[in-house]
Every structure is written in structure tokens, then in C-alpha cells.
Amino acid sequence: MSAAKTTRPTVPLRILTAVPVCDGHDSAVTTINIELARHGIEVIYLGYHQAASAIVRAAIQEDVNVVGLSSYNGGHIVFFKEVVDQLTKLGSGDIPVFGGGGGTITKADERVMKRQGTDCIYFAGTSLDTMVAEIKRNYGLVAKPRARFKGDRALARAITIAETESLEARRPRRAGSAGEVARAPKKKPFVVGVAGPGGAGKSTLIDELTSRFLRNNSAGRIALLANDPSHPDTGGAILGDRVSAIYSQDDRVFFRSLATRGSLTGLSAAAPAAIDILKNSGEFDLILVESVGVGQESDPFRILGKGPPLVDATLFVLAPYYGGRIQLQKIALLAGADLVALNKCDHPMAHTARAEIQARLDQNSKNQKLHATTAAKHFDLGVDALFAAIARRGHLPVSAGGEKACSTADPL
Template sequence: MTDLSADFKALANYRPTHKVRFVTAASLFDGHDAAINIMRRILQSMGAEVIHLGHNRSVDEVVTAALQEDAQGIAISSYQGGHVEYFKYMVDLLKSRGGAHIQVFGGGGGVIVPSEIKALMDYGVTRIYSPQDGQRMGLAGMIGEMVMRCDHDLTQYAPTTVEAIQGHTEKSWRALAQLITGLENEVAAGEAKAALSKPFKALAKDIQALAATKKIPVLGITGTGGAGKSSLTDELIRRLRLDQNDALRVAVISIDPSRRKSGGALLGDRIRMNAIGPWGKVGSDTDMRSNSGSDPTLPAPQSGAAARVFMRSLATRDFGSEISAALPDVIAACKVAGFDLIIVETSGIGQGDAAIVPLVDVPMYVMTPEFGAASQ
């Protein structure tokens, strides 16, 4: 067993002072997800909120998730041989879309050789971990270093005007994501824990007042854990987009529970959302479906197409309920941003929980077949 130095042992025991969010995934054309699954579990145990995308994820999918989720870091495992192009494109895309401060970490066992590690880190990747790093630092030491590097408050990036989140441009959606982070840090983490400026506090009040004048439907989906809430949400979005010829813009707010002991969370609903990306038009030149078995009614993802679905994951943190304490403010912000429909999916609940009901126009309860007594 490797005898770790005191520095690496300290990293293994590191716990963040701010709420740290990571997007984790295995790269495109890569089905090797065992390593990234281990990494994201250690991240959670150290107190990080992890938006896990699973395997076979493109750079655009990862970057879009990181921007909408307003993560401090991205962690990618890549064993497919195309890592140089993959990581460089990720750095370029983050810079061009307003996420230059998001740190990128990666690893690929012996597939990424030392010369490539140096070239990628010189290009802007924060850190590529080698097998030798694993021997010296240990798994927990590597993860601890990632968390330490990302342990900073993102509230400073939150917008200070209502106009910043209105409209449906890349810039306005990025501002909305940063505003939601500010709302979470102020409310969900406990009043006055985040050093928000007076203009931002005034902005939050203005948003609530303006949202009260908006007539935008809010659908709340709740139910027991594992009943299929995320899959149902994805299917509803898919059918809505097809039925309305992809004319509507939808905001999805997904909530998952925080761990009581570590404060970490697995925000894993994006892994089931297959209908939230930009589409081409069925039958058009941009319809490039080629995957065997794909739904012939579902347009293929289109590079550069306008996004129609904004998704943000929230952790319950210390609220002690199936929703986040920041949820009312987040719903208000999405209304002011001008979405046509807002869908809120809660974490799993028991029979007595219904915190979502007063916050939405239509609550929907999802349950497993044969659940409960027939008399109920």
C-alpha cells in the first residue's frame, strides 16, 4: 500500500468552505465509466454537488451542463484516444461561451501520455492526472486537490439587473444560471452566509415583484424515489416539443437530496434527459439521424441550433424538505426570464410530503405500480 505524504493526506481530508459543484462524465465514444463513477462518489463524500452525465458525452453536452448548472469544475475520464482534441475543444468552448473560469480536470490511465498531459495543461486544462499521480496522491488526494482548487464563491458573477436574464440568448441564460447560484447561496445555504451586495438583494426583490405579474404555467412533478419522475419529465418535454413544433421555451428545475453527513449531493437527473438538447428539423438538411434504433420522430441534435430547454439542478442542502429553500426565488427568476413553461421535479418523497403543491399551478404525483394498499 502506498504511503502518502502529509500533504496528500491533508488533501484527502479536505472539506470545502463554499458550495462546490462539479460536472462529471466520460468522454464521447467512451463507455468506460467505472473510473468516473468512483471519482464522483468521492467528490460527493467530500461535500461537492455532482451533476453526473454518465458516459459517451460530447464536449457541447458537458459545456452546456457546466454553464447552466454554474459549476466550478468539470471532471472527465477519457480512454478513447481522442483526448487531445476533446480537451482542447472543451477549453475553447468554455472561453467562447462565458465559462473561462470553469476549471477542467481529466484522466485516462496510461492512455494520455506525459507529453500530451503537458500540452493539454499548457493549453488551459487545469490538471490531467496520470497513473503516477494516483500512486503518489491516492484517489482521495487527487479528488481533494480538485475540490480545493474549485473552492470559491461564484456569487461575484451574479447579474445585478433584471435585463441581464431576459431574452433567450446564450448570454442571458448564462446570467440566469449565475443568478440562481446567488439565490442558492443566499437562501438555501442560510441567510447571510454569502456576502451578496445590496444591489443583488434589491434585484431579488424586483424579480419577485415582476414575476407576480407573469402568467406562466408551472408544473410540479413529485413522487416516491425511483418511480420514474425524471424519465416522465423527459418524455413530457419530448412530446411537448414535437407537438408544438419546437416553438416553446421550457425551464426545468430538478431537485435532489443533499447528504446529511457530508453535504454533498448527486444531481443525476440530466443523465436521463435525452430531449433537452437543440434539435434540427425533421426532414431538413440538418436532420442527421444515423444511430440505429433512434426514434424516427425525434430530430437529431443540431450543432449551433437555438436551445429551447434550460435545465438547472438544485440540492436540498440544509432545508430538511424535498425542495430547495431557494425554489420560490428560482421559479420567479425563470418567469422573469420569459420561459413559456416551467417544470419542477422534486426529490423522492414519502406519503406525507407535499411542499411542492403551493409553489406550482399543477402538481403531478408519480408512483410505482402496485404502490401502497389498494384501499388508499
């Protein structure tokens, strides 16, 4: 290897983008998301029709550099103020908020909004290049440890620091010195790694499992670590798992998106540290770690090697269209996973797939049970059974029998 230059690797800027509540106009924000990612920025996209409280919760848990809101349906003066006020109230007033709304936000509105704490408004006609350059210049500060941060923000900042350190060290690390949240563990969480090929429906399944956790635990908390790939050339990423995670918009859920930043293990290099941080916080009963879509040899949670695995149990998720019986023989994780879920069981190929996978698992003689799930279907009994199996392993409470719909569902 030639002598490496000792330039510091650039720490990607992390931005949260969203469209306010009761507004479905997402064409501007999706275009902007693409442009930001193309310029090396990590975009955590929350989606459209997002309540101020959901935006604030995501901004805090993701410890973003800045929040960008795209508003087209009016009511922006009230809404932006609500976001800024809630951030401040929760000790995260340091996260700036900017926005745009084509022609719907006027210059006069801008003056009021700036007075009320919004950092900047972009007007129609601003070129995407200008916007991206300004965002990088104005909000690109590298996060430092902050002792005054409390609660989720402290956890989130510790993970951010771990991300930066692991990027600089260029190697995975366990929990280190800087930014650690030192607290006596109140409870020991059960940590489950979730892996599987891209498109198997891992994110949806995790969200459905989250809803089961919330229903079965009246007070506990769950943490989700969603690993998603960075673009190999630009270094940017669109971390969009939150968009479809409808049950994770809850204060009892700590959701953190991690871009892989060049790590090829299926997890961010900071994931081991992030798991430790979450474990040591004593906050959580269950931690679900989602790997990126994995291939045949992958072992993101190190369950097949000699060392200690990163997680207490592994759930392998696959969809019926894996390409035939012979392919199943090649998937290393099927040999080691504690739990296996065949998702998308409403697919015509599911029946055959179920038999083939069960036969493959029987070869292992490890008593691995195959769970048939259709996570996209609401109130799926297969997901109930899968959650019950996880809960039994992790000694978490679970009600016997079928589930009832949550009687206080908030349609938002």
C-alpha cells in the same frame, strides 16, 4: 436551543463530471463521483458518451465550479480543447476543465492540453484522497454575482447565488436582491410541480414530457428544476438526473439540478427563488419542477396550505407497487394534485392499481383524471395524453392526435 455558533455554513463545491463522446468507460468516473460526494461535493454527473456541446451546455446551466472529464478512448487532445473553446466562446471560459485518463493521456499530451486551456490532468496512481483534496483547494471558490454573464449563464448564476443565500439564511426565500436577473417578462410560463415517491419514474416521465414539449413547440423553451437529496452526513450529493435525460440535451431546455442541502421540504430551500428567477426571465413557456421522492405527508409545492402555492399545477406520479389500497388513503398529495399519473403501466400490478387510484381520486370529487403512462417505453401514447392535458391547462400548443417520431433524431 443553545446559542448557535456564527460560523458560515460551508457552501458545497459543484462539479460537473462526464465521459467524452464515443467513450463508455465509466468505472473510473463512478468511483470518483462517489468519493467526491463522500467529501461534501455536489457532483452533477452527465454520463458517458457526451458531446462537447452537451458538456458545455450542462456546465453553463449548472454554473459549476469546475468540469472533470474522464477519458479512456483516445482523442482527448482534440476533445478537451473543444470543451474549453466552446466554454470560452459562450462567455464561460472562467469554468476550469480538468481530466484524467489512466495511462491513456501521456505527459506529452498533458503539456499540449494545458497549453490549449485544460487546467490539470490526473495520472494513473494518483490517490483519490489527493485528487479530492486538490479539487477542493483549487476550485472551491464561492460564486459571486457577475454582471458580465449573459443568457443561461446569468440565469444559472442567479440560481447559484440564491442557493448560497438560502443556505446562509437557513430558510426558504423568494426572489431577493442579489444576482437577480432583472428583465421584463416577455411571456408568462406555466409552472408545474412534479412529485411522487422515489422510484416512480418521475425523471424519465419529465424527460419524455420534455420531448413532447420540444416537438409541439417549434421555438419555445422549457426549464427543468431537478431537486435531489444531499447526503445528511457528508453534505455531498450525486445529482445524476441528467444521465437519463436524453431529450433534455437541447439548447431549448434549461436544466438545473438542485441539491436539498439539508432542506426537508422535498425541495431545495432555494427552489422558490429559482422558480421566480426562471419565471421572471421571460425565457420559458413551461417550467417543470421535480421534487425529491416524497412521503405520505409531503407537500413540496405548498398546494395544501393556505398560502399561495409555488406552482401553477401539480402532477403526482406513482408506480403500481405502492403497497395496496389502504396506502393510497394516506398520500396527502393525491387529494390536491391537479394531475395524477400512474407510471410503469407495463407492470403486472398496473391494472389493479389503475382501478384503485381512480377510486381514490373519485372520493375527492375534484374531477382529477388519472393518466396511465409507461415513460420508459418510447413514443408512449399515455405520455402524449398527459402532455396534452398539461398543455391545455397551460395554454401551450399541442398537436391533436398521436405523435409522430421526430424525423431528425440525432442518434447521439
